[in-house]
Amino acid sequence: MLHAAIRAIEYYLPERTLPTAQLAERFPDWSVAKIDAKTGIQCRHIAAPEECASDLAVAAARKLFASGACRPEQIDFVLLCTQSPDYFLPTTACLVQNRLGIPTSAGALDFNLGCSGYIYGLGLAEGLIQSGQASSVLLLTAETYSKFLNENDRSVRTIFGDAAAATLLTAAETDHPLIGPFVYGTDGAGGENLIVPAGGLRRPRSPETAAAKEDEQGNIRAADDLFMNGPEIFNFTLSAVPPTIHALLEKSGTALDQIDLFVFHQANRYMLDHLRKRMGIPAEKFVLAMQDCGNTVSSTIPIALKLSAERITGGSTVMLVGFGVGYSWGATLWRANAPLVG
Amino acid sequence: MSRAEFLKSIDEILELPPETLQGSEELDEYPLWDSTAIISFMALADSNNGTRLSPKDLGACRTVDDLLRLAKVEA
Numbered sequence: 001m002l003h004a005a006i007r008a009i010e011y012y013l014p015e016r017t018l019p020t021a022q023l024a025e026r027f028p029d030w031s032v033a034k035i036d037a038k039t040g041i042q043c044r045h046i047a048a049p050e051e052c053a054s055d056l057a058v059a060a061a062r063k064l065f066a067s068g069a070c071r072p073e074q075i076d077f078v079l080l081c082t083q084s085p086d087y088f089l090p091t092t093a094c095l096v097q098n099r100l101g102i103p104t105s106a107g108a109l110d111f112n113l114g115c116s117g118y119i120y121g122l123g124l125a126e127g128l129i130q131s132g133q134a135s136s137v138l139l140l141t142a143e144t145y146s147k148f149l150n151e152n153d154r155s156v157r158t159i160f161g162d163a164a165a166a167t168l169l170t171a172a173e174t175d176h177p178l179i180g181p182f183v184y185g186t187d188g189a190g191g192e193n194l195i196v197p198a199g200g201l202r203r204p205r206s207p208e209t210a211a212a213k214e215d216e217q218g219n220i221r222a223a224d225d226l227f228m229n230g231p232e233i234f235n236f237t238l239s240a241v242p243p244t245i246h247a248l249l250e251k252s253g254t255a256l257d258q259i260d261l262f263v264f265h266q267a268n269r270y271m272l273d274h275l276r277k278r279m280g281i282p283a284e285k286f287v288l289a290m291q292d293c294g295n296t297v298s299s300t301i302p303i304a305l306k307l308s309a310e311r312i313t314g315g316s317t318v319m320l321v322g323f324g325v326g327y328s329w330g331a332t333l334w335r336a337n338a339p340l341v342g
Numbered sequence: 343m344s345r346a347e348f349l350k351s352i353d354e355i356l357e358l359p360p361e362t363l364q365g366s367e368e369l370d371e372y373p374l375w376d377s378t379a380i381i382s383f384m385a386l387a388d389s390n391n392g393t394r395l396s397p398k399d400l401g402a403c404r405t406v407d408d409l410l411r412l413a414k415v416e417a
Contacts, residue, residue: 029373038378155377217376230377231397234384238394274385 004122004129004137004179005172006334008069008341009306011165012059013045013293018157027154029218035158040269044161044294047144052086054095056164057142061100064166067342070136072101077134078108079124081117081298083325084144085110096140107134114194115265115324117141117298118165119332122320123182125169130177139167141298145226148196150212152220156228159268161294165302172337181251182332183244190327193232198223233324234271240329241275241321248319248331259285259333261311264321266290266300297324306340314338343390348415352406355382365407387413 080093093108128134142164198209209223289304323329387393
């Protein structure tokens with residue numbers, strides 16, 4: 001039977017950077033050491049004013065094609081995950097198809113998810129390939145969250161960075177899925193805890209939504225800007241992630257110690273350290289890869305996979321877990337059939 | 343974890359010298375009692391005995407003793 005195999009991953013980070021030292025100067029109550037201890041992030045990359053999600057996605061995809069993993073004309077489906085699209089319409093994936101020279105016979109769609117997006121993208125790709133609808137899927141994740149951040153809101157500026165990742169999934173003849181099973185979860189009751197309140201059609205931008213106010217913590221933001229309720233997000237993570245991991249292990253008939261590598265959404269180091277200890281995962285099997293790029297939302301998992309490529313060989317079993325905005329979460333296992341190309 | 347150990351951990355969270363807090367202190371007096379500190383306290387309670395604390399309940403705490411009661415720390 002045909003199943004999706006991850007062949008190659010590349011990522012792109014914008015040139016402009018925001019080092020922690022610069023943030024510590026701007027927010028003197030938080031030292032470099034404190035920001036580093038809490039977030040594990042030393043540098044974030046920030047898209048230029050004219051640089052949008054499609055530009056980042058195209059750059060990541062071009063790196064993937066340049067690696068020799070495949071040619072644009074071989075792609076027959078483009079999946080693009082973003083919450084910061086170039087336009088309300090048209091679909092960003094359609095613009096990317098044209099710019100990359102992917103055939104017009106290819107399917108293309110956007111899907112709007114954040115930190116869980118990569119897991120859902122893998123699920124969609126496996127479904128497309130296993131059902132025979134596609135044979136070479138280009139899964140793109142691209143975010144420019146920096147455009148949603150108020151420059152005076154340290155609670156989010158210390159964490160988020162911009163990036164895009166491109167993952168090539170191709171059909172492989174195997175007895176069992178190489179990616180799966182999947183465990184998904186959704187709880188829209190948490191939508192208000194990670195949100196850009198204005199700018200959509202429910203609350204269009206206006207002088208009122210642009211007016212910034214200071215919160216109890218001294219962070220300044222407007223309704224046009226991204227709001228994150230950190231304690232509520234932490235609470236959600238503690239509620240959702242451990243049961244999801246248990247469910248995935250049970251569904252796959254796998255024991256925790258049979259997993260070679262754990263790649264979670266790189267939210268921040270403090271949260272990941274706590275989750276790792278809580279789950280009894282050995283530190284040497286647990287990937288931390290946010291230091292040089294921050295929390296890049298749906299791109300954190302593919303970036304972490306690429307940075308861990310030398311640890312993934314044919315036969316490796318990797319657990320992937322995404323969780324965040326929505327609330328939305330998901331987890332899967334990737335049984336690598338070969339090292340990544342490139 | 344004992345009450346004394348919990349107090350010591352809150353000292354650390356608020357970047358205070360060890361054995362500063364006694365329990366009756368008002369949280370409003372400490373500018374470092376912010377969302378980051380609240381997350382650290384949630385993690386502390388979760389690590390200690392798996393007590394999951396609601397951010398809303400934590401927001402209602404006025405003193406260090408209120409935090410300890412919420413985290414089910416024995417007096």
